[in-house]
Amino acid sequence: MAKITKRSPLAPDEFPKLPMIAGVSFAAAQAGVRYGGRTDVMLALLAPGTAMAGVFTRSATRSANVLDCQAKIGTPAEAGAAIVVxxxxxxxxxxxAGDESVAAICAAVARTTGVPETRVFTSSTGVxxxxxxxxRIIAKLEELEAGLSEDAIEAAAHAIMTTDTFPKGAAASFSRDGKTVSIAGIAKGSGMIAPDMATMLVYVFTDAKIVQPDLQAMLSELTGPTFNSITVDSDTSTSDTLLMAATGVSGVTIPAGDAEFRAALHSVMLDLAHQVVRDGEGATKFVEIRVTGAANDADARTHAxxxxxxxxVKTAIAGEDPNxxxxxxxVGKSGAAADRDRLTIRFGDxxxxxxxxxxxxxxxxxxAALMKEPEIFISxxxxxxxxxxxxxxxxxxxxxxxxxxxxxx
Amino acid sequence: MAKITKRSPLAPDEFPKLPMIAGVSFAAAQAGVRYGGRTDVMLALLAPGTAMAGVFTRSATRSANVLDCQAKIGTPAEAGAAIVVxxxxxxxxxxxAGDESVAAICAAVARTTGVPETRVFTSSTGVxxxxxxxxRIIAKLEELEAGLSEDAIEAAAHAIMTTDTFPKGAAASFSRDGKTVSIAGIAKGSGMIAPDMATMLVYVFTDAKIVQPDLQAMLSELTGPTFNSITVDSDTSTSDTLLMAATGVSGVTIPAGDAEFRAALHSVMLDLAHQVVRDGEGATKFVEIRVTGAANDADARTHAxxxxxxxxVKTAIAGEDPNxxxxxxxVGKSGAAADRDRLTIRFGDxxxxxxxxxxxxxxxxxxAALMKEPEIFISxxxxxxxxxxxxxxxxxxxxxxxxxxxxxx
Structure with a gap:
């Protein structure tokens, strides 16, 4: 089995200090699903009234967990919710058998936490x-429930790692009407446990009060310029999951499309997305590619x-070759419109x-000097x-x- | 500069014995375009009446040579033709400057050989x-013209190599009306001269008599299941070129869609295509992927x-891992229709x-035992x-x- 222990050279120095999100508590435990000597299961319990939104892999072979989460996203919020990963x-x-495992976990979480099965969301990542x-997971639920703490998001970030070389977290907050609205998120991705594909899992929490359709609309829209704008190797997992929970406990109501909340959420999602790339398998360079002057945005994205x-391109960058x-x-092979004689290419400035x-x-x-930097900008x-x-x-x-x-x- | 000298472990034992094609003569020379101590330019001269067909890269940034060839493919055949690579x-x-180089070479070839500029086809591959x-190429044209020989196709195959680890050739023939129709082809591909992308160039010759539209139709159709069904790294060259010349000197007229000719041409094209894969950069395994039971052929191709x-997938095969x-x-990420629960996967049998x-x-x-073989079959x-x-x-x-x-x- 591949064992990757070296922290990515592109990793941040340390896990960021994340704010506690009122209405969310976390716990992690060692269930021994496959790994020994580390936590491998996390529970997040969400207060009654929590709105849940989600974006999922479009893979035609997606996992039982993904199918189950998709079916539950719009269920009524009054009863709260639970996330088990x-x-x-x-x-x-x-x-x-995969469907049966999901059903068994959801039933057990419902028994342990009192959250109805229709509000239990699960993700699994690994082989x-x-x-x-x-x-093994069900056997740990009582321990998890007893250990729930508002201050344990970092432990949750550790428990969901596979061969990620560092846990990933990001946060943002802003003031409104004398109150603070906070957003905190964790992610795993681009680590690999043989023989799996790189799976990205992301969980974002806020104490803002937002109705589900508005939360879903904002999350879906912001996925485009963040998680759907990163790529490590072009392969897509059968398990990719992004879940967002808005507990409402701050008492601050966020209307549809609120610009300040949108900007804060965008910053958290972009930060987490960048961290996934920085932990890309074998990565030694973080690369930003900006395309302008295309016939339209879709063409620009195709080229990028x-x-x-x-x-x-990726091996040239590995070799620090300004090729x-x-x-x-x-650009020529992308299929989007291009004119050889109008192209302008820059590395940095x-x-x-x-x-x-x-x-x-x-x-x-x-x-060549620019290519030696750990961050490369191509326009x-x-x-x-x-x-x-x-x-x-x-x-x-x-x-x-x-x-x-x-x-x- | 990358220097690859080791012959691919997937290479054939030796260059095949190719039949001479009446109406085509070849020569190769050392022009010193970039390399020293080896041939790097080839000339093929084609008899009056030769029909020319071609298939070219669809890259939006294709080279001046490709654009020039495309414009000339349908010109009248009476004057013969010349190919310079x-x-x-x-x-x-x-x-x-690229257009000027093509024009200068074509004009010089016309002066040296008497073939009109509109019938001179050029390809360039490398940096x-x-x-x-x-x-440097023009300075060698008289030497090339003086050295033309019907028996020099192998020398031509050598001159067009970049970092190919072996020259590629294939042939087929059949009898009709007491005469023999022969097809012979050469190719280069998937070798890399830093900093270039892998370019595939293919030249196929026959002594059959076929009118240009019929030759073009057959060549275009057979490109799908041959050269367009191979991939080394998904990157597409700006120079990919497939040219076919039918001299007609055998005196055997081939009607549109002739099944025997089509089968012979298919075998030559498929053999050359497979050789390109066998010389894929760093390749240690030749992999056939067969998809059946798809909603339609286009979906099957998308999945494959x-x-x-x-x-x-490619790294798992490198690791001999039946992953x-x-x-x-x-299959899940391809975007084509799939049902997780109807999938059947086989490695070999x-x-x-x-x-x-x-x-x-x-x-x-x-x-795992099958994965240790040099040829892998996935269905x-x-x-x-x-x-x-x-x-x-x-x-x-x-x-x-x-x-x-x-x-x-």
Whole structure:
């Protein structure tokens, strides 16, 4: 089994200090689903009235947990809610047994916490195709319930890690009417437990009072420029899940589309998304790709993702090679509109190519110096219209091969 | 600069014995475009009446040579034709200078051979974004013209290599009306000269007599199940070119869609396509992916390509890991129709998964033994309809990273 212990060179120095969110309590435990000597299950209990919103993988082979969460998202909020997440086994592609595991966990959580089954949300991440030993999780529910604390979000962030090299958290807050509204979130992603694919799980909590449709609308909209604008290796998990809970305990009511709340939520989601990229398998470079001047925003995104997912671009960045020819290649193959002779390419502030050829002012040593930095900025202007998009990715290194070409057993 | 000298472990033992094609003669020379001590330019001269067909990259940033070839494909055949190919410099993304280089070479070839400029086809492969030193090619044209021989196709196959680890050739022939019709082709591909992308160039020759529209129709149709069904790393060159010449010198007229000719041409194209995969950068495994039971053929192809291009699938194969969970993931993310619980997956003859879960008969040691072979067969049945597709790829190894993450300078 692949064992990754080295903290990503792109990791933040430490886990951030996250505010407590009134109406949410957390606990973590060692259930021994697959790992030994570490926590691998977390419970979050949410106050009555909590609105739940969610965004899920569009994979046609998504896991039993994802299907169950999707079915429950719109259920009435009065009874509160619970979230249970385990690492070590994804319960994906486990047939009918997978559905049975989800049902068994939800029933047991309902018995232990008093939250109805229709308000219990589960995620599983880890090995796929092996039956989830859900009894091990159920056996820990009383311990989890007894240990619930408003100040345990960091423990929850640790329990959901697979081969993530650091726990991921982010927060934002603002004042309104003399009260403070807080948002805090945790995530795991881009770590790999052989033989699984990289799964991204994200849980965001706020004490704001927002009705479910408004919360869902904001969460769905903000997923586009955040979690759906990152890519490590273009592969999509069967378990990707983003859940958001608004407890309302702050007493501050947030109307639909509130700009201040939207900005705060955007910052938390973007921060977590960037941390997922910074923990990309084998990553040594954090790369921002900004496309402007495309025929429209959709075309800009197509170009940006073609660049971000190109193995040739990603290996060039790993080699600190300012290989702009590969950017031209990726734009050309993307399928979106482009005119070779209107392309402008920059690395950071260095103008690399324009008018269909290398810029007269370009000196390779300038670009080569930028490529040695841990953060790389690539901008491409198509010269065609007003479409823009920004995406983030990492490089493709020997580390990625090492993590993913290892034997599973 | 990356220097790859080791012959691919998947290479054939030797260059095949190719038949001479009446009406085509070849020559190769050392022009010193970029490389020293090897041939890097080839000339093929085609008899009057030769019909030319072509299929080209759809890249929006395609090279000046490609644009020029596309414009000339349908010109009248009476005057014959010439093909000039250089390696070492792709003349791609070189702005107006790129067009000037193509025009200069075509004019010089016309002067030397008597073939009109409108029938001179050029390809360039190698470094991109640097001006092609076309004078070095032009300076060799008289030597090339003097050295033309019907028996020099292998020399031509060598001259077009970049970091290919072996020259690629294939042939087929059949009898009709007491005469023999022959087809012979050469290709380069998936080799990399830093900092270029992998470019595939293919030249196929026959002595059959076919009118241009019929030749073009057959070539275009057969590109789908051959060259467009292989992938090394999902990146598409700005220079990909497939040219076919039918000299007619055999005197055998081939009508539109002739089944025997079609089968012979298919075998040559498929053989060359497979050789390109076998020389994939860093490849240690040749992988066939067959999808059946899809809603339609287009869906089958989408699934097959999603599997073939998945970095997680390709690294698992590199690690000889029968990681069928990653196949499920790739099918799920492809965007084409799939039902998790109807999927059937096989490695070779080993039934791995069915009915949404691992097969009861599955023993990992059986699949693990198959994964140690140099040729891997993966089949996926969707259980939805009659759509089928087969594609070929290679694994993703440290060798790929080594070749592509090297410094350009």
């Amino acid at each position: 385990n690492s070590g086994n994804s319960n994906a592609f486990t047939g009918r 796929i195709g092996e039956r989830l030993p859900h009894d 993702m073609a660049i971000a997912n190109s193995p040739l 702009w020819g590969r950017i031209v290649m990726a 260095v103008l690399v190519a324009e008018n269909g050829w290398v810029a007269p002012s370009y000196r390779e040593e300038d670009a 491409v202007d198509l010269g065609l219209g007003a479409g823009t998009a920004t995406v983030w990715t990492c490089d493709l290194t020997h580390g990625y091969i090492e993590i993913n070409a290892d034997y599973r057993s | 250089n390696s070492g410099n792709s003349n791609a993304f070189t702005g107006r 991109i974004g640097e001006r092609l030193p076309h004078d 390509m999603a599997i073939a291009n998945s970095p997680l 069928w969970g990653r196949i499920v993931m790739a 080993v039934l791995v998964a069915e009915n949404g879960w691992v097969a009861p008969s599955y023993r990992e040691e059986d699949a 996926v049945d969707l259980g939805l309809g009659a759509g089928t597709a087969t594609v070929w790829t290679c694994d993703l190894t440290h060798g790929y990273i080594e070749i592509n993450a090297d410094y350009r300078s």
